Amino acid sequence: MSRSTYVLPSNASQIRIVMKYDFMKYLRNKRLAGMSAIVTLVLLLITALPPLLGNSYTDDANEFVNTYTSFVGVLIIIGATLFAGDAIVSEFQNRTGYLLFPKPVKKWVLLAGKFLASMGAMLLVLVLYYGVALLLGLAITGSFSVLGVESLLLAIMYATAAISVGFLISSVMKGTTGAQILTFALFLFIFNIITGIMTISDVEPWFIITYSSGAISYITQDPYPVTVTATGDGPMVMSSYVPDIDVAIAVMLAYALISLVLAHYFFRRREMSA
Amino acid sequence: MSNAIEIEGLTKTYEDLVAVDSLTMNVEKNRFVGFLGPNGAGKSTTIKMLTNLSNATAGKAYLNGIDVVTDPKNALSDLGTVVETPEFYPYLTPNETLAYLGELHGMTDRDIKRRTTEVLDTVKMSEWASKRIGKFSKGMKQRVAIAQAILHEPSIVILDEPTSGLDPRGIFEVREVLLGLKDDGYTIFMSSHMLNDVQEMCDEVALMNRGQLLKSGPVDELIASANMRRLEVRTAREITETQLNRVAQLNAVSDFESFGPRDFVLSLIGGDEAQANLLEDMRGIGLKVVNFKESGDSLESLYMSLIKDSR
Numbered sequence: 001m002s003r004s005t006y007v008l009p010s011n012a013s014q015i016r017i018v019m020k021y022d023f024m025k026y027l028r029n030k031r032l033a034g035m036s037a038i039v040t041l042v043l044l045l046i047t048a049l050p051p052l053l054g055n056s057y058t059d060d061a062n063e064f065v066n067t068y069t070s071f072v073g074v075l076i077i078i079g080a081t082l083f084a085g086d087a088i089v090s091e092f093q094n095r096t097g098y099l100l101f102p103k104p105v106k107k108w109v110l111l112a113g114k115f116l117a118s119m120g121a122m123l124l125v126l127v128l129y130y131g132v133a134l135l136l137g138l139a140i141t142g143s144f145s146v147l148g149v150e151s152l153l154l155a156i157m158y159a160t161a162a163i164s165v166g167f168l169i170s171s172v173m174k175g176t177t178g179a180q181i182l183t184f185a186l187f188l189f190i191f192n193i194i195t196g197i198m199t200i201s202d203v204e205p206w207f208i209i210t211y212s213s214g215a216i217s218y219i220t221q222d223p224y225p226v227t228v229t230a231t232g233d234g235p236m237v238m239s240s241y242v243p244d245i246d247v248a249i250a251v252m253l254a255y256a257l258i259s260l261v262l263a264h265y266f267f268r269r270r271e272m273s274a
Numbered sequence: 275m276s277n278a279i280e281i282e283g284l285t286k287t288y289e290d291l292v293a294v295d296s297l298t299m300n301v302e303k304n305r306f307v308g309f310l311g312p313n314g315a316g317k318s319t320t321i322k323m324l325t326n327l328s329n330a331t332a333g334k335a336y337l338n339g340i341d342v343v344t345d346p347k348n349a350l351s352d353l354g355t356v357v358e359t360p361e362f363y364p365y366l367t368p369n370e371t372l373a374y375l376g377e378l379h380g381m382t383d384r385d386i387k388r389r390t391t392e393v394l395d396t397v398k399m400s401e402w403a404s405k406r407i408g409k410f411s412k413g414m415k416q417r418v419a420i421a422q423a424i425l426h427e428p429s430i431v432i433l434d435e436p437t438s439g440l441d442p443r444g445i446f447e448v449r450e451v452l453l454g455l456k457d458d459g460y461t462i463f464m465s466s467h468m469l470n471d472v473q474e475m476c477d478e479v480a481l482m483n484r485g486q487l488l489k490s491g492p493v494d495e496l497i498a499s500a501n502m503r504r505l506e507v508r509t510a511r512e513i514t515e516t517q518l519n520r521v522a523q524l525n526a527v528s529d530f531e532s533f534g535p536r537d538f539v540l541s542l543i544g545g546d547e548a549q550a551n552l553l554e555d556m557r558g559i560g561l562k563v564v565n566f567k568e569s570g571d572s573l574e575s576l577y578m579s580l581i582k583d584s585r
Contacts, residue, residue, distance in 0.1 A: 101326055
């Protein structure tokens with residue numbers, strides 16, 4: 001028997017292959033379809049409820065899009081849960097790793113391919129959501145919201161960070177359900193609880209990713225709002241914090257980078273067990 | 275390097291447990307080697323280290339001369355594996371699964387189509403090629419697993435208990451596939467508990483226990499060197515408890531086991547002379563022997579003897 005004569009693809013080609021087949025997973029297991037259904041429902045509710053309640057639409061395109069951007073954070077959390085929460089751990093729990101890991105593919109290549117597949121699914125969802133919101137804004141107000149596009153860019157950064165954190169959780173957790181629940185709970189409750197407690201203590205939670213995600217909606221307000229500190233008659237000081245755009249972007253990038261590096265570290269060390 | 279697989283001082287420890295203890299062994303090219311040992315002996319751990327599923331604590335492992343630890347991508351390029359019972363992506367069909375794994379190996383679409391047809395035909399899964407694997411039985415998945423292992427025509431195939439959990443028909447079919455691979459000149463390294471299959475199919479065996487290699491070499495040579503044979507005995511009359519005890523206590527007898535009132539099997543240490551003496555001894559005990567023949571389970575006797583000695 002002669003040695004296999006096939007020439008191994010480059011790492012970049014293998015990333016594309018892994019991405020293609022992982023993306024197929026989201027298409028065929030109906031997660032992408034389910035997520036699209038949620039997006040459609042949210043769009044319908046936001047668009048249809050105001051006139052049904054007797055309210056008229058605003059004639060300012062940025063203000064119109066602002067209503068939609070308020071819900072993007074939750075959509076990204078659901079997306080990160082569905083597209084990232086079990087991306088790594090499922091290979092171990094479902095034993096598909098016995099098939100994939102003995103192949104001539106580096107672990108970081110697998111991680112990158114899976115990450116890009118998750119990002120692709122999330123991007124489709126965001127483009128659908130923002131696309132409809134921006135077009136509706138254009139149709140109803142007669143002008144296009146450029147700030148809405150900036151909001152989309154921030155949403156993509158937040159999605160990148162959320163998916164990266166999801167990958168980190170997925171690379172250390174033992175079960176798919178636990179990984180997905182933790183991803184969801186971390187963004188929906190834990191980060192928000194920390195933000196709330198810090199705000200009450202009059203400390204700006206600038207390093208909490210969900211706090212930074214507030215910029216996705218704030219950016220559609222013109223001018224961009226600023227932190228307001230109110231003092232009463234007594235010693236009580238209340239601040240209404242608004243994340244600084246540059247800091248928010250830096251925090252999102254830091255979460256994405258650190259989470260991915262740690263995810264790779266844990267994934268590379270992790271072993272298949274019986 | 276003329277060996278397909280070279281293992282040098284390979285060690286795996288889990289906290290206080292030494293699963294594989296400085297294992298050193300080689301597998302020559304184009305040989306079919308059976309890897310034997312009881313549960314917990316370290317076989318699967320060794321195979322996992324060879325296939326990049328587990329990280330070695332110490333030592334080296336080479337596939338076709340390439341270090342699996344330092345250069346896994348190139349080392350694994352010429353390897354096909356079936357480890358444990360792998361699961362498949364339920365949303366993919368066998369055709370798509372093989373395309374995915376083939377693409378990762380650098381196969382062209384044309385090569386993938388050609389080889390997919392060939393390997394699915396080899397494992398008798400052609401008619402299921404376009405059905406999603408999600409609802410396949412364990413036996414069907416095992417056959418697809420073998421198909422993906424040989425898809426890219428590797429020179430080395432490593433199998434970890436490939437017949438585990440299969441029904442008799444599935445075991446027969448997998449055995450046929452493996453014999454076909456042997457004829458095609460693959461280097462095969464296979465762990466198994468099916469000693470008769472190993473004796474029948476393998477050129478060589480390596481016996482392992484408690485993380486250490488006990489013995490390795492050509493099957494016939496090992497059995498001959500063990501100077502041991504397995505004998506089946508049937509008597510004309512029912513054997514008494516006293517008679518059984520006396521047979522079991524004879525010097526050359528080990529691994530005595532009775533089956534029913536008139537049948538027992540034993541392992542005999544020694545050659546023809548010892549076998550003739552045993553027959554006389556049994557007559558002396560009062561047994562009327564009607565059947566006294568060597569069974570084909572010589573490897574099992576050797577295995578049991580070595581495992582017992584290493585406890």
